[in-house]
Amino acid sequence: MAEYITRRVLQALLVLTVMTLLVFFGVNVIGNPVYIFASSECDQACLTAIIKDLGLDQPIWRQYLTFVGNMLQGDMGKSFTHGVPALHLIFERLPATLELAFAALVLALVIGLPMGVYAGLRPEGIGAKLIMSFSMVAFSLPVFWIGIIMILTFSVQLGWMPSVGRGDTVDLGFVETSLLTLDGLHHLAMPAFTLSLIMMAMVIRLARAGMREVMFTDYIKFARANGVTERRVLGVHALKNILIPIVTVLGMEFGGVIAFAVVIESIFSWPGVGKMLIDAIAVLDRPLIVAYLICVVFMFVTLNLLVDILYSLLDPRIRLGGGRA
Amino acid sequence: MTAVLELRGLQTSFVTPAATIHALRDLSLTVQRGEILGLVGESGSGKSLTGFSINRLISPPGRVTEGEVRLHGQNILALSEPEMRGLRGRKIAMISQDPMMTLNPVLRIGTQIRDALLAHEKLDKAEVRRRAIAALDEVGIPAPEDRLSAYPHQLSGGMRQRVAIAIALLHQPDLIIADEPTTALDVTIQGQILALVQRLCRDRGTALIWISHDLAVVAGLADRVAVMYAGRIVEEGPVDDILDAPAHPYTQGLIASVPVPGQRGGRLQQIPGRMPLLTDLPPGCAFAPRCPRATEACATMPALTPVNSTRAVRCVHPLIKGAEA
Amino acid sequence: MSAVTTAPAAGSARDLTRRFLSNPGAVIALIVFVGFCIAGFGAPWIAPQNPYDLRQVDILDSLMPPGSESFTGMTYWLGTDGQGRDMLSAMLYGIRISLVVGLASGLLALAIGALVGLIAAYRRGWVDTVLMRIVDLQLSFPTILVALILLVILGRGVDKIIFALVVVQWAYFARTVRGVALVEGARDYVEAARGLRLGGMRILLGHILPNCLPTMLVVATMQMAMAISLEATLSFLGLGLPPTRPSLGLLIANGFDYLQSGRYWISVLPGLVLLAIIISVNLLGDRLRDVLNPRL
Ligand SMILES: Nc1ncnc2c1ncn2[C@@H]1O[C@H](COP(=O)(O)OP(=O)(O)OP(=O)(O)O)[C@@H](O)[C@H]1O
Ligand code: SF4
Ligand SMILES: [Mg+2]
Numbered sequence: 001m002a003e004y005i006t007r008r009v010l011q012a013l014l015v016l017t018v019m020t021l022l023v024f025f026g027v028n029v030i031g032n033p034v035y036i037f038a039s040s041e042c043d044q045a046c047l048t049a050i051i052k053d054l055g056l057d058q059p060i061w062r063q064y065l066t067f068v069g070n071m072l073q074g075d076m077g078k079s080f081t082h083g084v085p086a087l088h089l090i091f092e093r094l095p096a097t098l099e100l101a102f103a104a105l106v107l108a109l110v111i112g113l114p115m116g117v118y119a120g121l122r123p124e125g126i127g128a129k130l131i132m133s134f135s136m137v138a139f140s141l142p143v144f145w146i147g148i149i150m151i152l153t154f155s156v157q158l159g160w161m162p163s164v165g166r167g168d169t170v171d172l173g174f175v176e177t178s179l180l181t182l183d184g185l186h187h188l189a190m191p192a193f194t195l196s197l198i199m200m201a202m203v204i205r206l207a208r209a210g211m212r213e214v215m216f217t218d219y220i221k222f223a224r225a226n227g228v229t230e231r232r233v234l235g236v237h238a239l240k241n242i243l244i245p246i247v248t249v250l251g252m253e254f255g256g257v258i259a260f261a262v263v264i265e266s267i268f269s270w271p272g273v274g275k276m277l278i279d280a281i282a283v284l285d286r287p288l289i290v291a292y293l294i295c296v297v298f299m300f301v302t303l304n305l306l307v308d309i310l311y312s313l314l315d316p317r318i319r320l321g322g323g324r325a
Numbered sequence: 326m327t328a329v330l331e332l333r334g335l336q337t338s339f340v341t342p343a344a345t346i347h348a349l350r351d352l353s354l355t356v357q358r359g360e361i362l363g364l365v366g367e368s369g370s371g372k373s374l375t376g377f378s379i380n381r382l383i384s385p386p387g388r389v390t391e392g393e394v395r396l397h398g399q400n401i402l403a404l405s406e407p408e409m410r411g412l413r414g415r416k417i418a419m420i421s422q423d424p425m426m427t428l429n430p431v432l433r434i435g436t437q438i439r440d441a442l443l444a445h446e447k448l449d450k451a452e453v454r455r456r457a458i459a460a461l462d463e464v465g466i467p468a469p470e471d472r473l474s475a476y477p478h479q480l481s482g483g484m485r486q487r488v489a490i491a492i493a494l495l496h497q498p499d500l501i502i503a504d505e506p507t508t509a510l511d512v513t514i515q516g517q518i519l520a521l522v523q524r525l526c527r528d529r530g531t532a533l534i535w536i537s538h539d540l541a542v543v544a545g546l547a548d549r550v551a552v553m554y555a556g557r558i559v560e561e562g563p564v565d566d567i568l569d570a571p572a573h574p575y576t577q578g579l580i581a582s583v584p585v586p587g588q589r590g591g592r593l594q595q596i597p598g599r600m601p602l603l604t605d606l607p608p609g610c611a612f613a614p615r616c617p618r619a620t621e622a623c624a625t626m627p628a629l630t631p632v633n634s635t636r637a638v639r640c641v642h643p644l645i646k647g648a649e650a
Numbered sequence: 651m652s653a654v655t656t657a658p659a660a661g662s663a664r665d666l667t668r669r670f671l672s673n674p675g676a677v678i679a680l681i682v683f684v685g686f687c688i689a690g691f692g693a694p695w696i697a698p699q700n701p702y703d704l705r706q707v708d709i710l711d712s713l714m715p716p717g718s719e720s721f722t723g724m725t726y727w728l729g730t731d732g733q734g735r736d737m738l739s740a741m742l743y744g745i746r747i748s749l750v751v752g753l754a755s756g757l758l759a760l761a762i763g764a765l766v767g768l769i770a771a772y773r774r775g776w777v778d779t780v781l782m783r784i785v786d787l788q789l790s791f792p793t794i795l796v797a798l799i800l801l802v803i804l805g806r807g808v809d810k811i812i813f814a815l816v817v818v819q820w821a822y823f824a825r826t827v828r829g830v831a832l833v834e835g836a837r838d839y840v841e842a843a844r845g846l847r848l849g850g851m852r853i854l855l856g857h858i859l860p861n862c863l864p865t866m867l868v869v870a871t872m873q874m875a876m877a878i879s880l881e882a883t884l885s886f887l888g889l890g891l892p893p894t895r896p897s898l899g900l901l902i903a904n905g906f907d908y909l910q911s912g913r914y915w916i917s918v919l920p921g922l923v924l925l926a927i928i929i930s931v932n933l934l935g936d937r938l939r940d941v942l943n944p945r946l
Contacts, residue, residue, distance in 0.1 A: 015787065023799060023803075026800075026804075027802065027803055136932070137929075140875055140876075140879065140928055141925065141928060142882050142886075142899075142928070143883070144882075145902065145921050145924065148906065148909065148917060148921060149918075149921070151909060152909060152914060152917075152918065155910075156909060163910075215384075216384065217426065218423060218426035219426060219428055219430070220429075221377075221382055221421070222489070223429065223437075223440065224410075225382060225413055225414065225419040226413065226418070226419075226440070226441040226444060226492055227410050227412070227413040227414030227415055228414075228440045228444045229410065229444060230410070232444075236432070236440070237429050237432065240429075240432065241429070241430070241431050244431065253792070255792060256793075256794060256795060259794045259798060260792070262794075262887065263794075263883055266886075266887055278887055281802060281888075281889070282888070289802055293798075293802065296795065297799075300792070304790065
């Protein structure tokens with residue numbers, strides 16, 4: 001077990017290193033930020049000063065080492081456009097994105113699980129067919145397009161839902177949230193639902209497949225043969241078996257959801273890190289871009305690592321086996 | 326005194342749009358209090374299906390299409406599903422074939438026992454624990470307190486089967502259906518489990534249906550035996566009488582294929598041919614294609630006919646005089 | 651011996667075609683898809699206007715609703731966009747780009763993935779282990795994240811988005827093809843071919859590859875739908891294609907700004923076309939899977 005965890009941690013560190021290399025070198029080869037800072041009257045001396053100031057006169061590997069060194073101390077450079085530390089900006093915006101992603105996760109489970117379970121219990125019924133079509137559509141249609149149609153329908157035509165921003169937020173001291181005000185929830189509903197669609201489709205499929213498999217197992221028959229109530233057979237004995245793969249997949253997907261929030265935040269003008277990334281790309285704010293990408297990759301790799309370890313702890317069947325197949 | 330269980334003309338079928346397969350036909354059986362009935366037959370002859378028909382747990386598209394299942398004289402096929410659930414585990418319990426599969430892999434042993442207890446009794450936490458420990462103790466599980474928090478995979482196959490038996494015995498049922506509960510275990514443990522079940526049933530007067538494809542196991546355990554072939558009972562009676570003088574050619578074939586202990590190297594006489602598929606039954610006696618005594622008269626289905634006051638056979642040319650159908 | 655070495659025929663082509671066409675949904679999907687292909691690839695000849703030739707576009711005609719008539723007497727059947735471009739023409743060109751990107755990236759990814767999968771299945775051992783580790787790693791990353799990183803690094807351009815889409819897709823093909831090839835490689839006729847000491851290449855290309863084709867076709871169809879959808883998403887974000895080569899996604903993005911003011915057609919019409927393409931390709935893939943019944 002300890003060996004498995006160590007191996008998994010080392011693997012995660014390797015992936016992180018490779019990704020920082022890729023992101024750093026990649027991003028530092030495009031564009032030339034000097035011109036963003038230099039006014040038109042700036043002469044050669046002035047240019048050199050800016051280059052030196054930004055550390056761009058150093059060889060690139062040197063820049064990388066400096067970059068990694070600084071990063072380990074929590075410094076990812078100053079945003080070119082905002083003039084404040086990039087990490088600072090990210091942490092300022094991150095709660096909005098996490099809130100959105102978290103709400104999407106909850107929606108995917110709360111809506112998707114019952115739908116999938118139902119479809120798995122009555123696979124031949126018309127309800128199951130409808131649910132599976134919904135899952136296919138939610139999975140294959142571009143999410144941004146669904147978001148646009150929702151805005152057109154519920155905001156522009158019907159005027160029921162706001163389509164821009166977070167609405168009223170409550171300051172909890174350490175973080176602001178729109179989860180605690182009606183207006184905030186009202187604003188959150190459409191973007192969170194749109195973002196949840198892909199996960200929801202996945203939950204539906206996994207729950208349906210899991211249910212169909214589990215209902216034919218001996219242990220479900222045995223539980224029924226012991227007179228255990230149908231509610232408990234379904235709600236505990238069956239559900240607990242299908243929940244493990246679902247939670248695993250959701251955990252693995254969460255990083256992807258945060259990346260996907262870029263799309264949703266652009267459509268609904270949600271003031272999170274994703275929207276900030278798109279703005280930063282438009283003005284070639286390299287430190288901010290790099291900081292965003294590294295943060296998301298870091299979150300993603302860490303989450304995967306945690307899910308893997310948790311999974312091996314949670315599922316009693318593989319706990320002794322050490323690792324998944 | 327009414328019998329604990331009486332099956333009358335039971336027919337179980339799989340009904341699909343494409344075809345209807347009658348997997349059990351004209352099945353009649355009686356089990357008295359404290360009696361052990363051995364149900365033997367080749368794989369696919371319908372033994373397990375008989376067990377599941379009794380407690381109404383056949384998975385669709387299968388269902389009981391004709392006949393009656395009487396428990397203490399009451400036809401339980403007429404009960405509502407909640408009423409039926411009230412009987413399962415309380416009046417009729419099951420132990421099934423594969424101890425690896427009968428316990429839910431993601432629930433602790435204690436939870437599974439608790440669910441079975443609470444299915445029929447209102448108990449507080451302490452009582453549940455006391456009863457669970459007592460149940461595990463009774464089936465000879467060492468250190469039962471510690472087992473409650475274990476997961477099934479942490480127990481050996483024999484231990485798991487003991488847990489399953491403990492669960493089946495929780496409510497002192499009137500009837501236990503044991504579906505080949507020792508097949509998956511190694512020989513010494515088989516013997517232990519056999520002795521355990523026999524003792525517990527004798528002590529309490531529990532009726533037991535012991536399903537097996539192994540006549541030798543049934544010979545040492547059962548009071549009476551019913552031999553099944555292709556969904557029908559072909560011979561039924563006290564186990565010693567039948568072993569001494571089988572009336573049905575199929576029973577004779579089964580006895581001849583049982584290896585005799587201590588007589589090594591002797592060639593067993595396997596019955597030639599295979600059991601026909603249910604979709605492809607010959608008219609009349611289903612055993613006819615393999616039967617050495619078959620004549621044209623066998624092309625009409627013989628009825629299950631009494632040989633004497635305790636025995637019956639379904640054969641046109643039985644091996645015992647005075648029993649011609 | 652020669653009889654053993656021929657691969658088993660997987661139903662005649664005519665038979666498969668008939669089974670494919672027996673499903674009305676699949677036929678409609680096929681007609682829709684072929685229709686869009688013709689419209690897209692014929693855009694330069696069909697379109698009333700070359701929307702990227704500034705001399706043909708009149709800014710005074712901007713934001714006209716569908717059916718409006720221009721100053722010069724030309725009818726804008728589907729309206730115009732913010733720059734006065736004919737939407738019908740812009741969409742025809744957009745379909746062309748979306749299809750080109752989807753097809754090109756799918757085919758390239760297929761070629762690379764199939765090669766990797768075949769090599770892994772054929773060589774087994776450490777080659778297989780290493781290649782599949784890379785595939786697993788690639789697949790563990792969310793496609794959108796990989797595509798975002800690559801496009802941020804590479805910038806805009808048709809070649810760049812195709813590259814990014816190939817990177818996110820090849821691993822699916824590699825894994826699928828390896829799976830099928832492993833099964834096929836264990837079959838009698840391949841064993842027989844090995845027995846005849848046919849060269850590795852000949853066994854791979856002559857025996858194993860043909861039997862992977864049905865599976866590859868199904869996966870490729872599904873992947874193409876995904877690629878078109880992802881390209882639209884990225885272009886919508888302004889990350890994929892340059893404004894000079896607008897795909898459907900970029901057209902939708904351009905129209906998005908006008909959505910609130912009720913000028914729905916600029917966004918919704920290209921969106922509907924995108925929808926129709928993606929759904930028809932998905933339906934085709936579903937039907938192919940039913941008919942070819944590959945081991946997925
Ligand atoms: N879902 C089904 N559809 C059609 N027939 C079925 C179905 N399930 C079971 N059967 C049929 O019911 C018959 C009886 O099966 P059953 O499991 O009772 O056999 P068995 O005597 O217990 O055999 P074994 O010794 O292998 O456990 C089989 O011949 C099988 O063909
Ligand atoms: S009825 Fe005929 S075929 Fe059947 S067992 Fe008896 S003798 Fe044999
Ligand atoms: Mg059985």
